[in-house]
Amino acid sequence: MSASEPQESGEVRIGHSLNTNEEEFVARRRNTVLQCLQKFNIRCSQDKVPNIALLGSGGGQRAMVALLESLVQLDKAGLLDCILYLSGVSGSTWCMASLYQEPDWSTKLETVKDKIIERLSGPGVSWTDKLTKLKNYYMKDSFSLTDLWAVLFVTSYVKEIDEQTLTDQRDQHTKDPYPIYAVIDKQCKRREEGDPWFEITPHEAGYSLTGAFVETSSFGSQFDNGSKKKLQPEMDMLYLQAVCSSALADGEATWKWIKAISIPEIKSALDKMKQDDTGGNTSRTTQQPFVEDECYQELMNLVDADPSTLVEATRSALPNLSGGQKTADKGKKTVRCVAQRIWGRNYNFLHNMTDESVPAALLQKETRDFIDAGLLINSPYFSVLRKERNIDLIIALDFSDGDPFTTLREAAKTCKKLNIPFPEVDVPSKEGKKPKDFYVFKGQNAPTVIHIPLFNVVNCGEKPGDWRKKYGILKGPYDAEMITEVMEVAGKNISNNIEKLLEQIRAVAEAK
Incomplete structure (x- = not known):
């Protein structure tokens, strides 16, 4: 056309x-x-x-x-x-x-x-x-x-x-x-x-x-x-x-940002969530599981690894997280974006x-x-x-x-x-x-x-x-x-x- x-x-x-x-x-x-x-x-x-x-x-x-x-x-x-x-x-x-x-x-x-x-x-x-x-x-x-x-x-x-x-x-x-x-x-x-x-x-x-x-x-x-x-x-x-404003959308700066900015923010935010939910007490009982803790730990493990190994690593790691297949699918989607440096993707009109x-x-x-x-x-x-x-x-x-x-x-x-x-x-x-x-x-x-x-x-x-x-x-x-x-x-x-x-x-x- x-x-x-x-x-x-x-x-x-x-x-x-x-x-x-x-x-x-x-x-x-x-x-x-x-x-x-x-x-x-x-x-x-x-x-x-x-x-x-x-x-x-x-x-x-x-x-x-x-x-x-x-x-x-x-x-x-x-x-x-x-x-x-x-x-x-x-x-x-x-x-x-x-x-x-x-x-x-x-x-x-x-x-x-x-x-x-x-x-x-x-x-x-x-x-x-x-x-x-x-x-x-x-x-x-x-x-x-x-x-x-x-x-x-x-x-x-x-x-x-x-x-x-x-x-x-x-x-x-x-x-x-x-x-x-x-x-x-x-x-x-x-x-x-x-x-x-x-x-x-x-x-x-x-x-x-x-x-x-x-x-x-x-x-x-x-x-x-x-x-x-x-x-x-x-x-x-x-x-x-x-x-x-995606200033880190090009080159290795992406990976540095993932390690230096987003992961600490995730950890800080999760800690804050725990405090809010427990009235300031960060301890919790086994009746109050937090899938976020497990997600955070898996993210930390992945961040410390070579980016090229991320997609393969998540195939086995993320489905085991609490939260089921939906959590795993989201995690895989995220890690794929990190590994392949995918920013601002849209259909091409x-x-x-x-x-x-x-x-x-x-x-x-x-x-x-x-x-x-x-x-x-x-x-x-x-x-x-x-x-x-x-x-x-x-x-x-x-x-x-x-x-x-x-x-x-x-x-x-x-x-x-x-x-x-x-x-x-x-x-x-x-x-x-x-x-x-x-x-x-x-x-x-x-x-x-x-x-x-x-x-x-x-x-x-x-x-x-x-x-x-x-x-x-x-x-x-x-x-x-x-x-x-x-x-x-x-x-x-x-x-x-x-x-x-x-x-x-x-x-x-x-x-x-």
Whole structure:
């Protein structure tokens, strides 16, 4: 089946045009942008309103709280309504998911912020609720380590199980920027063929540069030759956040995480369960058996073994556990995912299609694996660089570890390779470790790019590296003091540069 034209609901759409619903949303949002510009005496006609995208990079909880405060400061300055698109990867998507829980969040951001911070400073999700959620995830056709990551890791940081879906939110955000969540196709990460850049919006999910999409409500369902074959439930927001932030989904880091993070958490949670069930007394009688103890011991035995032996080991070990065959089946499924490094597996909606405009590599496999885009480029540039989105100004907030210009340089390098308009990037080498707080890059027939490193010499003094170390990617979950400190630093990057932002917004408006 060739699908060069938009298809019926529930079928694949091949084409570079924007989804009709996105076009309508963006058209309404441009009215808001126009009114915002007029308040600053920036004059332009409705058809010449500049398209401005705000990007949030990865960076774990640091990115989550820093993006939140950046938006708050834009709101206080009256500039939030200038933003047409809000796109994020990894930790920034945690912030986005929290915001878009609230209908028209941008109209009441201070209140929404307080609610989010109160939750992040709170006790978190109970182990009982985590187990219940994990059992639900086990029922999926395509269970993977991303489901474990969602329940064991993401909930520890975001302190909730968000079971909304993007489809649930479609009609709740008439006054907010249009959200784009960005991930990558793992199989395309290191290959020349294919398209790694994958976007998920309230209306469509698909390959940004190839132009191959399916309705978001159908993403994850089984397709054959462009038509839906088997319906699967739409992913919820907890799982979406896990896909976006699966930073250990590539390489041996997976195994280190299993040993260093998940197993201690499992043990700690099981101990807590025992205390809750016995009134604080961890001893128990033989009349109160705990299958979890046996599961934990088997997991420890397996973790200490070579990963390649895991599947074979479970064939004999797990069926003997208390809890019967269901427990054994779940254990086997989990260990298979660990041994084979399976993350973010979903049915491939392009399977068995025939279309010359789609790379053959994307058509063959029945499943695809989707992982954290930060494993390739830690900022969602390619979600907003689609020609059809016609972006004039990109405001890139960089919350990355290490060199604060890596995302920018990699984006420029990839754009040059793919012939995508992007300004030249030239940053003095000495500023790699001691960046300023505001950079502007311009090029002919290319969007203007504003790059704002989180930790810099303006808001952190002469040692921004110390701040990056203190708030490293695996630090956390943050306590209230850490949240406040990161938000203060992030807020200064916006509040100190309002006039510079206005200058660039005015420039792109006049140029358009």
